[in-house]
Amino acid sequence: MSIEEQYRTRAKELLSGGAVKMVIGYGKGSNASRRRPIFISSADDVERLVLDDACITNLSGYLVSEGLLSDEKRVAVFLRPEGIRAINILAAESQLDADQIVIFGFDVAGNEVKALKGIHVEEFSDVITSIKESAPEAAEEELFEKIEKMSPQERFSFWQEEFSKCIKCYACRQACPMCYCRRCIVDSNQPQWVNTSSHTLGNFEWNIVRAFHLSGRCVECGNCDRACPVNIPLRLINHRMAEEVLGAFDHFAGTSKTQEPVLASFKKDDSETFIL
Amino acid sequence: MTKILFSDKLDNCVERWKSAGLTVIGPVQRANISTYAAVEHASEFDFGLVLPDRSIKDLFFPQSEPMLRYTIKKESIDTDECLPPSGPRIIFGARPCDASGMAIDDPLFGWDYKDEYWFQRRNESVIVTIACTKADDFCMCTSLNMAPDSTKGSDILLRPLAGNKGWLVEELTNRGREAFKTIADILQESSDLPAPLAVVEKKFDLDACVAWLQNPENFESRFWKEISMRCIGCASCTYLCPTCHCFDIQDEGDTYTGIRRKNWDSCSFALFTMHTSGHNPRSTQSARWRQRIMHKFNYFPGKFSVNSCSGCGRCSRQCPVDMGITETLQEISTLSL
Known part of the structure; x- marks a missing residue:
């Protein structure tokens, strides 16, 4: 069968x-x-x-x-x-x-x-x-390697060009299982925390806010990347953040249903003084 | 004998139009997305696309448009109106569905307040449409009583010759004739025949769908919930749609100075109809999807005598969960039997 x-x-x-x-x-x-x-x-x-x-x-x-x-x-x-x-x-x-x-x-x-x-x-x-x-697929991607080798300025230009295509349709957010907020910060207008305009600045604000919000939470299913109607390679930015969290905290998102959220929890004996 | 524009002469035309002060725009593939954009040379055009990912709407109704700058002073408020950047342009290689989409929206942008952003761009643009010789699974112009060679909204219609050699020229409007006067000596007389048009299968019975939608009993039909259960509520369909035209007005800035912008908005979003009280008259995704279909095929034609859909199929083509107008109307066709 x-x-x-x-x-x-x-x-x-x-x-x-x-x-x-x-x-x-x-x-x-x-x-x-x-x-x-x-x-x-x-x-x-x-x-x-x-x-x-x-x-x-x-x-x-x-x-x-x-x-x-x-x-x-x-x-x-x-x-x-x-x-x-x-x-x-x-x-x-x-x-x-x-x-x-x-x-x-x-x-x-x-x-x-x-x-x-x-x-x-x-x-x-x-x-x-x-x-x-085993290394996730995005890491083997040629484009990912290319971006890793770029200077910060080149990398900024790369993402600037990609984000300038964004039309703020929020397909990435709506397709993402981790974007479950009943009211997303960009939909909050009293006060308006994030510009609703999809000009380059507004697009940066949105995409960077989302990348940070997904750090340590993204499972790299690729829903956002496939949903994007303007083909922004969102998988790459999320993969980079996942690697960062893995390296810094040995945190691989979603290993168990009791796993502590890495960026939403703290320890009293944290070596960083600003934590408490 | 008909006039022919040969492909290898197109670059001369681009040069000619540029020297006449026109911005030359057409279908291009850039940064992994196809769109209509300004070009310097004919070689930048991509006529192989069934149609660009992004619709022609972007050129007339951009996603974010500055309307006015303001400064609030102690005793006065200074405002500085932003009008759209002006200048004549020629859009070469539009698809018939995109060109007709702009004509569909003309009455909307002009019925109560004449939207100067829209009409300035409309009046300064010549649309040269190329009839389609290929279609994909999502094209549905014929279901909307249009065709791969519809002329609605176009100033010139070009019919491709076999082997990408060039196009037969049909001048439709005075604006089109004016623009083609500048290249009159480049056109050639010929008896070449056009390549066969794309075959676009008819996918639903539009009249039956409209009758079903107009029946008030169907407003609360279970169908709406079933068809839209998988809708994730993004705006991919509305923002890629050539005829979707909703916008929001937002002030960006601080207490003293800022800019007022007209930004795209979408009926797919929960926030679209959210009241200040927190009440939302369209509180579910099914109510929002119903609104989109009703707007396009019932309310809009009720007001302007034309459906707000040109059959490009982008909504279905790009939907992250494989929904779209085609499926919805196909289902309604079967319901109304």
């Missing part, structure tokens, strides 16, 4: 027995190469679920949709390892109760899909540890 069929069977069992109220997965998209998020609430609809190498979008962000989990019922969701890490972070940041989440784990190597064993988030810790040890 293919993984797709196995997971359809499992979804059918869970839905018909009432173990979960909904399965969030992938369905056919508007052309052969596209998959789209679908929400299955009836066991009769599980045939709509698709699982193949085109299932890329990290679906974990849908779990924190307003009201979805407030009835304390369980929801099942198809997740790649990055999505599973996102569940850990959302749980650690008190955004959801990980026990309510039933995971249909999978990973893609080349164009082959393999199932990841486990149901609850804590059962995937080996998978997450192995990712921490």
Whole structure:
């Protein structure tokens, strides 16, 4: 039985027995190469679920949709390892109760899909540890290497050109499972902390604020990068910040549901005096 | 016999237009994004694109436009109005859906207050459209009663010849004729035939959709919730749309001095209709998506007798979660059967 069929069977069992109220997965998209998020609430609809190498979008962000989990019922969701890490972070940041989440784990190597064993988030810790040890893909990218070798001025010019393309559609924010704030700082207008204009300064403000806010929290699922309609290579800036946090604090985001948020916690005996 | 503009002569035209004081703009691929931008030479154009990622709207209604500078003094307030940068320009190689999108928005920008930012740019621009010989899965002009060679909003229509040799010239307006007078001697007479137009399959029954949308019973239909469940509420669709025209006015600065700007805004955002009290009449994403569809195919045509969609398909093409107008209207077509 293919993984797709196995997971359809499992979804059918869970839905018909009432173990979960909904399965969030992938369905056919508007052309052969596209998959789209679908929400299955009836066991009769599980045939709509698709699982193949085109299932890329990290679906974990849908779990924190307003009201979805407030009835304390369980929801099942198809997740790649990055999505599973996102569940850990959302749980650690008190955004959801990980026990309510039933995971249909999978990973893609080349164009082959393999199932990841486990149901609850804590059962995937080996998978997450192995990712921490192998270098994430962005690091191998030629463009990333090129930016690393640039002088600060050159790097500034590079990002200036990229950010000047930004139209502030906030697709990066909306696609990101970590951007769950009910009211983002840029939407706060009393006072207006951040310019709403998408001129170069306003675009810098937005993109840099977001990069900092994601430091130590980004799982590098790539949702923002793929969502960006003007093709800003957001994955690179987030990867750089993830490396920084890993180097400085040995913090790899999303290893467990009790992991302390690295930039939102402190220790009384911190060597930096400004902390306390 | 028809007039032909041969591709290898285009650079001469660009030179000619530039010396006549026109800024020459066209489809280009720059910094990993395709858009309409000013060029120095014809070699910068990319006519191979189905259509640019960014719509032509950017040239008439930029994402952020300064309106006025202000300084507040002890006893007076000084204001300095910012008008759009002026100067004639020629947009060479627009797509029919983009050109018609601008004509669709003309009545909107002129019905109560005549928006001088929009009309100054409209009046100073010549739009030379190239008919489409290829389309992709998301093109849907034919479903909107338009075609790969629609002339709406264009001053000149060019029909490509086979083998990228050049274009047959159809002059549509006086503004177009004026601009092509400067290159009259570069055009050649020929009996060459145009390459076949792109085949754009009709994807939905527009009349049936409009009738369904106009039925007040369907306003509260469950359909809206189901179709938009995966919508993440970004503004990718509205900002890439050639006809979406909503904006917000913002003051940037401190207590004493600043600048007032007109910035794009989007009905996809929760903040769009948020009241000061905290109440939001469109509190869910489904209400916001319904608004976008109703606006384009019910309210806008009710007021201006034209749908606010030119069928470019960018909304569906770029949607991070594979939604868009095409799917929504396809679904409505089946509901209304």
